[in-house]
Amino acid sequence: MAESDSDLPVDFVTLGMFIIDDIHPAPTAASQTPHLNIPGGAGTYAALGARLLSPPPTSKNLTWLIDAGPDFPASLRHSLATWQTHAVFRPRRDPTTRGWNGYTNAHHREFKYLTPKNRLTADDLTPAMLGAKSIHLICSATRLITEVTGILSRRKGLSRREEDVVGRPWVIWEPVPDLATPEELAKTCEALAYVDVVSPNHEELGALFGVAAQVSDGEGDVNKDVVEELAGRLLERGVGSEGRGAVVVRAGREGCYILSTRLSCWLPAYHTNPAKVIDPTGGGNGFLGGLAVGLVRTQGDVVEAARWGSVAASFCIEQVGVPELDVENGQGDRWNGVSVVERLDEFRRRTV
Template identity: 40%
Template sequence: MSSPNDTREFVSLGMFIIDEFTFVDGEGKPTVQTLPPQIGGGGTYAAIGARIWLPPSKLGVIIDRGNDFPPHIQGVLDAYGSDMWLFRDHPDRLTARARNSYQGESRGFEYLTPRLRITPRDLVGTRLARPRIIHFICSPERASAIMSEVKEERDWHPITVYEPIPNRCVPEELPALKEVLSDISILSPNAEEAFSLLSMPLTTTKEAVEEACRRYLDMGIGPNGTGHVIIRSGALGACVAQRGQPLTWIDAYWSGPEGASRVVDVTGAGNSFLGGLAAGLVLSNGDVREATLYATVSASFIVEQEGLPRLTQVEENAADGAARAEQWNGDSPLRRVEELQRHLATTKGTK
């Protein structure tokens, strides 16, 4: 049995997927594929978002490894820290794959293989058992099933970060969402998903996002209404809401014309935001607003390139000698948090 010191801080129940890409013309005919298959999946990106801040031994995600698992992908994953990945081998089936199809600004998504969904029961008896924070991406109905499994584990009361799956963010799912919200610590859809569930016009303004936050809070999030809503709103930033507290906006790290030029691909940005949020909760002793700064910075590293960010080790001079430090895409995550803090303090003073 593991000791309390071995407990993982964060585990995502999201999947690992190998993403394939197809581009089609105005008539829907495929054009030349320009991107090779890449590492994908909401669980993968959430884990990397948290890994930017925490060591591999404090994180976890299950990866179902099929008989076609590419060796080069294994190497990429291990470079982030092999201890964060819990591999389950399936010699009789393929690794989960999905196709992302692009036609102009429109994006389609479809699974090419059957899915193996991950639930809290899959963590039992593994080194990922009973983490302090869990993250899941699913329909409201499946979120209820996940919480039922959590309650099967005696004396386990994790912080729950729920990310509604996009294709189930429709008005018909709102009753099921209301049923599970009292078990959810943090609800975090993006703005379009939040509006769609509430049958609101899909026009993203700060006023509309704030109205959506208030409506979700009125439904009662968390035990006795103590939970939070964080609506991720792209270039506008993220709105953080809790009953009885003023709504707070955290600006996107890459904002304005100069920032927009740094955004290459937003795939996985929302997942990594929530992984960064979980890590921020650990580092800030549960301060959700401060944790959102870490979340925002995690997303900033994801959008700078196609695929996952680059991790490197660098030497830092210290009074007691040189030390090794991690950089992501050649930059320090902590430096970005401090820069974001200064920016928010400045803009607050000018309002």
Template identity: 40%
Template sequence: MLVDKGNDFPEGIEQQLLSYGDAMWAFRPQPTSGTTRALNSYLGEHRNFEYLTPRNRITPNDLPSVNISKPDTLHFICSPSRAAKIVKEVKGVQGWSPITIYEPIPDRCVPEELPALKRVLPSISVLSPNAEEALNLLSLPLPPSRTTIEQAADLFLGFGVGEGGKGWVVIRSGGLGAYVRSKERVGEWVEAFWTEKDGEKIVDVTGAGNSFLGGLAAGLKLKGSDVFEATFYASVSASFVIEQQGLPKLSVGTESTVTWNGDSPQSRVDALRARYERSKN
């Protein structure tokens, strides 16, 4: 992750991030400006996000400045019009054709943005709004249900996601799980690892969507670009983030004893996969 480090970047947060491994972070010092700050707030299921300082945009052309050249997967959160600029930059780099995971920014998930979204979808490998955002874009009724979420995925695919229409839609749906669909594969639901019956495990959902899509990118690397299989990793990734306020605790022993919050990520993936298999029988 490329991080613009303003002159007021808290040292304690930097050290906490580095505790996960310095290979994960590319800090780009901004000595003459402060760090971009924003307020992320929730009222029930409704999320509100607003910048408190001028935003400092990061684009694919910035990656070489921190010795990152051509990552296999690129996840970005922005408006549809900015997404179009990002994919244009990507196409301008010879020999680079990453899997693109696009998460529409919440305040642009309105019907007025739908024409711009349609224009960029053919250049997107995976479109992943959350359920409320998807329904807002398409003027479908709230609150979300499995029926309306599945309808939304079909509509997005009808607009043409990915090159030749071979892209995917993954609608993140909180406690309902995630709905995964492509034109070539029938839609299926992957459960949330923690569900309503596990309420004591769900402490703070801030960052759940970002961690879900980070887990999806990791799953794509591990499972040979299989979006459906990668979604199990995505759900598990989100499960660790929502168990506390702030970041989960990483403990590293040997390679086989790496744990998050005292639990094995792979064991959670296996358990979630087993739950899915039981639900199909």
């Protein structure tokens, strides 16, 4: 795992943070023993989602920042090194950002910081990161505008060989859950013009319009008609350059809803058996990391990219913490003993 900038082309970067999580099981879990010192955070799972669909050597085209305090476990460094991404560790005097994850019931996860968070901004990105073909952000609408504007401004100043010149990156925005409120709707709609994909989950979408109870019954059931209506109201405000972007609503066990001016469709979740879902932590972030690299490598096919995201999410939720990468099997990438490519092929056959 490199700790300096890279000369390789960059397919993906995230402005999400790395967090060391303590995860407390849902009330329905057989064991109530907490899982401590687990790699987490939106940035980690987004990078993981991109990595799942990027076997070496393409894994080196994924880059992300990790702020590591003096408490950062050596075992975590070693584990992340096996991913073979271009992770940039930044030493800090302050403790590594840590978080608590717990559940109010089987479907609602809550989160709180245990230490001050080290937020990443456009100014933190290295030149290689600035040239990324896709950028994942999880933030408020106000900050989204600031960060994207800053990134695009700094990109103009990059000096690069002609063959390395890239156009505008794919910008994937994950609105911050705590600001999914009617008071934020106007600012959210203003921010839509700065992104290519906006992706709230179904509950956040409902809360943004003040109709959360109409979208979900709180037990995981989703009202697809309401999701489609609200996604349409966002799209009407204009997503992306010249309104060519997409709304991708992550809807838990119902999969995702994809809407643009050219298409409207649902994709199912990869796992149809609820017993396969051990912990949904990070599933949405992983989905967006997979979607981001999918957009890059399919030349903007948002439905196929969402398939990539769905498969990435499926690996993220099969266990507490991150899936296990087998690097010694001699058969290429296998996560949790499964080939990601084979799972994607199977899911594609199921959903085409």
